[in-house]
Amino acid sequence: MVIARPAVQAMPAYRPGRNPADLARELGIDRAVKLASNEVPFPPLPAVLEALAATAGETHRYPDNGAVVLTAALAERYGVDPAQVVPGGGAVLLCQQLAQSFNDPGTAIAFAWRSFEMYPLLAQVAGARSLRVPLVPSSPGGSPDTHDLDGLAAVVDDDTRLVFVCNPNNPTGTAVRRPELERFLDRVPETVLVVLDEAYREFVTDPDVPDGVELMRGRPNVAVLRTMSKAWGLAGLRVGYLLAEDPAVADAVRRTHVPFSLATLAQAAAVAALRSEEEVRGRVAAVVAERDRLTAALRGRGLEVPDSQANFVWLPLGEATAAVAAALEGRGVITRPFAGEGLRVTVGTPEEDDLFLAALDEVTSGASGTTGDDVRTGAPVG
Known part of the structure; x- marks a missing residue:
């Protein structure tokens, strides 16, 4: 029997964010939102598409x-x-x-x-x-x-x-x-x-x-x-x-x-x-503006959100993390949980972020046994 190195056998498998199309089908909804992988919410740059077409041959x-x-x-x-x-x-x-x-x-x-x-x-x-x-x-x-x-x-x-x-x-x-x-x-x-x-x-x-x-x-x-x-x-x-x-x-x-x-x-x-650096700078500026809006909206809900210099925000939810992430996913919003620590949420389009905020409001209202205080304090949920 061929056996891999013990270090390799002990490695946890990398888990990418869920495919939103799969989640939408599973939930029977038209669309799910993925805010888990820190991708930018824009299509490829026009110059990139032209280069791909020219190089495909x-x-x-x-x-x-x-x-x-x-x-x-x-x-x-x-x-x-x-x-x-x-x-x-x-x-x-x-x-x-x-x-x-x-x-x-x-x-x-x-x-x-x-x-x-x-x-x-x-x-x-x-x-x-x-x-x-x-x-x-x-x-x-x-x-x-x-x-x-x-x-x-x-x-x-x-x-x-x-x-x-x-x-x-x-x-x-x-x-x-x-x-x-x-x-x-x-x-x-x-x-x-x-x-x-x-x-x-x-x-x-x-x-x-x-x-x-x-x-x-x-x-x-x-x-x-x-x-x-x-x-x-x-x-x-x-x-x-x-x-x-x-x-x-x-x-x-x-x-x-x-x-x-x-x-x-x-x-x-x-x-x-x-x-295409100038176009990229414009896209980055839009992400930064939306990051600031999302941060303010979360803080306005009484949540602790550190100042982010990236294209995502961090919610230190502690023991509530996994339950909140699961509840959000059940509402068609995919985020990235780090169990027992916090939730990483990619900055999406304003529409996507509003869907996330609405889902979060449902979760913190106690719709799944989770209270706003649970989320704000990181208390265990369920």
Whole structure:
């Protein structure tokens, strides 16, 4: 009998958000709303559709393994050398490449928790230890929702090879500011690679939250990870990229690249999207405005909602989380629960968000045994 590695057998399966069409059929309703995966609510950019149509006739050939055109476009956009750029089939794949490139079994990866759920799984597959540092409240008396950078620096030991700082943090949406982040980077040993995971950077409006690319410059042990799945609307095509101050870091990650994993269509779409930056900025502005409206509406209902710098909001519901998420789903609204902790809700269109708010009002009115006080305090439900 063939047996997988114990670390792999122990891994929980990744659970994507439910398909809204399936839920609608199950509930017998015309439409369900998915606010679970942090996608933007806009169709593909016109330039992207044109690039896909123009490139479709080339899909009988392997893609450019080096993604030369995309690499050059990214290098020009960020003012770096192409040798510092590593495109990949989504930011998650690049996270995996980072672990493969720098972690031997027995070494360690440090990160805040809760943060991006793939970090501990990457460590598990690599045979590395997970150094998890609990979040702290971003406001006095609030729920834990932001990085404890002093605590993160303190856990880094001689075996640590990677530190992930998700900024803004997924799933809480909070972001650490320049002074704290600069102090943290100055404390981390130069032998440890700090990866600033900025999947939601385009949605940041707080001027005190620094651009990781700026902080990277002059720091050879810092790299920046970004994605085109969110603001750029390419979630279905899987395009991410890494920028490294030290070209040797980029070279190491490039060596663990799965050949031809960045598809021809994905490369063409990414280049076209980069050329549509002004249109993307307009879409981001609309998401940010709706984020502010949704946050105000939730706070007006007496709910604790931290300031989000991403395209989602976080409701720290504690033990009520799973029940609230299930009740919302029963009303055709799919959100992302983190059992015992909180609910992550993607910013959708105004119509979608109004449907969510209406469903939430039904849930908190006690229609399913849940009271408004239960939700506001995170008390167990049912």
